[in-house]
Amino acid sequence: MKKVLLIGDSIRMGYDKYVKLALEDCAEVYYPEENCRFTPFVLRYLHDWLGRSGFGEDTDCLHWNVGLWDLLELFDEGPAVPIEMYEFYLHRICRRIKRFFPKAQVIFATSTPVDEAGYTKPQDVRRENRVIEQYNEVAVKVVTQYGFHVNDLYGFLKDKPLSWHSDKTHYYTKDATKALTDQVLSCIGKYIDITPKEIDYTTFFPENEKEVGF
Secondary structure, three states, X not given: OEEEEEEOOOOHHHHHHHHHHHOOOOEEXXXXXXXXXXXXXXXXXXXXXXXXXXXXXXXXXXXXXXXXXXXXXXXXXXXXXXXXXXXXXXXXXXXXXXXXXXXXXXXXXXXXXXXXXXXXXXXXXXXXXXXXHHHHHHHHHHHHHOOOEEEOHHHHHOOOOHHHOOOOOXXXXXXXXXXXXXXXXXXXXXXXXXXXXXXXXXXXXXXXXXXXOO
């Protein structure tokens, strides 16, 4: 069977179990239980997740995303990880991915758009789509230098209805979850030639944003 690794923040946590279910007949799918958060967090724990999964050089596909935590703002102090440091950490992660998964098809998913109007409280975290676009532009520039593919989830979701949001950041509604799952499956299948099975969403249960974090 193929081996597929999913790494990413709480956006990934909305579709990972459905990807695993859809591929259960043709691929082993592993993803960390925890939110993978910032670029420094991914850099620090990538080898830990590798160890837990039992995957290695035989990994067929790595689908990953990182960025929404890096660019979040608190107390008007600017992004948590400035864009030049985001670029720095992305290069380090990419080099480590090349080292750990030399034969894998690597797919980077761009950070998804937010409902900016939902960020209303002065003490709240802040994300702006114009900033997300800037970070995505840097990310695409970096990952393509390493020969990685891009799954443009930002472009995929940019014009979708606001009703797809479960809150200001997440897409844990049924329609959005199904669409994101299908998009990720389509991208993975394209590069490692596997066909997912149909998923029954009648028992869909949305993620709890409080549990997965922002």
